[in-house]
Amino acid sequence: MSTNFILIAAIVLGAIALISAVILYFVSKAFKVIEDPRIDEVAQRLPGANCGGCGFAGCRNLAEEIVKRESLEGLGCPAGGNSVSEEIANYLGLKADQSEPKIAVLRCNGSCENAPAKSSYDSALTCEFAATIFAGESACAFGCLGYSDCVKACKFDAIHIDETTNLPVVDEEKCVACGACAKACPRKLIEMRNKEKKGRRVYVACRNTEKGAVAKKNCTVACIGCGKCAKVCAFDAITIENNLAYIDFTKCKLCRKCVTECPTHAIHECHFPPKAEKPVEQQVETEIVNN
Amino acid sequence: MITFKKGGVHPAENKFAKQYSIEYFPLTKQATILLNQHMGVPAVVQVQKGDKVKVGQLIGKGEAFISANVHSPFSGTVAKIDQAVDISGYKREAVVIDVEGDEWLDTIDKSEEIKKEITLSKQEIIDRIKECGIVGLGGACFPTHVKYMVPPDKKVDYLIINAAECEPYITADHRMMLEKTEECMVGIQALLVASGAPVALIGIENNKKDAIEKMSQVAQQYPNIKVCPVKTKYPQGAEKQLIQALINRRVPNGKLPIEVGVIANNITTAYSVYEAVQKNKPLIETTMTVTGKKLEKPHNFRVRIGTPLNEILQSIDFPENTGKIISGGPMMGKAIAEVNTFVSKGMSSLLLMDESESKRDRVYPCLRCGKCIGVCPMGLQPYILQAFSELKRYEDCESYGIMNCIECGSCQYGCPSFRPLLDYIRTGKAKTGLMIRNRKK
Secondary structure, rough: HHHHHHHHHHHHHHHHHHHHHHHHHHHHOOOOOOOOOOOHHHEEEEOOOOOOOOOOHHHHHHHHHHHHOOOOOOOOOOOHHHHHHHHHHHHOOOOOOOOOOOEEEEOOOOOOOOOOOOOOOOOOOOOOHHHOOOOOOOOOOOOOOOOOOOHOOOOOEEEEOOOOOOEEOOOOOOOOOOHHHHHHHHOOOEEEEEOHHHHOEEOOOOOOOHHHHHHHHHHOOOOOOOOOOHHOOOOOOOEEOOOOEEEEEOOOOOOOOOHHOOOOEEEEEEOOOOOOOOOHHHHHHHHHHHO | EOOOOOEOOOOOOOOHHHHEEEOOOOOOOOOEEEHHHOOOOOOOOOOOOEEEEEEEEEEEEEEOOOOOOOOOOEEEEEEEEEEEEOOOOOOOEEEEEEEOOOOEEEOOOOOOOOOOOOOOOOHHHHHHHHHHEEEEOOOOOEEEEHHHHOOOOOOOEEEEEOOOOOOOOOOOHHHHHHHHHHHHHHHHHHHHHHHOOEEEEEEOOOOOOHHHHHHHHHHHHOOOOOEEEEEEOOOOHHHHHHHHHOOOOOOOOOOOHHHHOOEEEEHHHHHHHHOOOOOHHOOOEEEEEEEEOOOOOOOOOOOOOOOOOHHHHOOOOOOEEEEEEEEEOOOOOEEEEOOOEEEOOOOEEEEEEEEEHOOOOOOOOOOOOOOOHHOOOOOOOHHHHHHHHHOOOOHHHOOOOOOOOOOOOOHHOOOOOOOHHHHHHHHHHHHHHHHHHHHOO
């Protein structure tokens, strides 16, 4: 009796499966979407983080675009870098754009010490909202608010708020320069700059365009737009606009003359060996030779 | 007692200053007049450094469609045209005037005498409102003349005068009604001419018994003005809620009150219109309540625009341990990030909060208790709008009606988890609005 039931069930289900399989087979034939198989291959070679750093919604969208355009010009994966681009180029038989590896750099040094708080804020802890209601605890309308929108935006766990300074710090090992943090920052404080040799970088850590005296009131390390750095720069890499200096990283030869010249210490250097006993001029020459 | 239908809360009223009559605040030595005191495009500066100005002289011209003129509230010399901080701490363009004496333009009638007869025509009144830079003094500072540019296919059935003053603490409108009753009524008459409406309804919350009595008494002279007491419930003074309470019409989503044949104005705006139309006096003063739980003697000041806030705070018996100063009421007002700022057109209150009450409580996760939904006067779901805003899902925000939020703060007031609902919803609303505008382009 019971075996009979099992048999009937098996036959009925088997028949349904068979009929469905036949229908599905014909439907899949009739409505087949022909997709370039190379898209899958290219997508596989991308990191798959869907960070959006390339300008597309996700990795697959970039793969589609690369295959569609049949060229890698202007298309690349900032997270994967040159190695990924080359791999894709090899697979597709194209030429890869060689781009300098980049890293996120915070252009503000308004730490708790340099830019002391004048008011306090305990509303929703997001920079986006805070920026709409007030200038910031330090009263600098250009500086970092410190409510970690950049940290939330990072998919690579590469940016964290330092507890003593209340400023975000970029983890150089993990940062892939996808640019998500730069987009998230309502004050546009994060810039993607070239990584340079040994991670040596020189940049102005300030975005305050107010007049010098006003800017210094709220922050001791603000750029006052005095122009000393621009004068001392031998490579024409520094421009002053709206009381603010900017160092063009494509022109900068990392001589660090501006760093010593800056009266407010707004220009930062990183990963340079500690100042040698050698006079500055000599060091410049050796740096240039090295480059 | 009539009221709006959905939601609402009843916070402690704390109207400490209601017994104190309006004092005229003494003139300052140096005034700074911001050029973006209204909603819309900032006014364009009309004076230069070194110019002599008189009280009532135009110093900023509102050239764009939504903009308002700015006049000098003081006489003296223009010291500079510079950047000055507003209450948020951001820098805005401003005119700094070194005050010398108190010399008024000859065209302004300075007398105290109440001029009842309105001689100007409809268009002349609207032009005068525009010239005098009148903005809505209920808080939003929307240029008043724009409200009166009625599309030709629309007819105004009701002029609604908002005197609900539902925010706790604030008593500025209350005192204006008691002390400037006749003037307010003449102002309403002028607005009736300007709008073409047959009748004006004044909505007053029934916690202001003396004001209701006085206004009703004076309104007997004017058959087309009716005083309507409404229930004391927040946000009774929100435009859409008051319209629903008084005439039971619902302003459609995303539309202005004119859609249902209504123009709504604040009572202090009506007083400013009286001054503009009958005395040719531009908007150079505002009524401001200075109050707080720890303040021994609260004040209602009539203060000239451009007066430094510091001077007002120094003139009162400033309580120790003040942790926060709010411009506006506790529900919708903004905490002042920078005290070195200046009185502007819509500033109706300075609320001093003690340190102990100025800190927010610890935020807990959402309980899904639904309290915020129950109190939302617009029938929205604040908890979910907050979550969508936090996750930057602005399409979802739009479909859940974030653009209908009137930012009254009732949801946040009652939240047992102390969640910053309104903070996120405001961000989400701004971003969603931007998204919708970009889509239309």
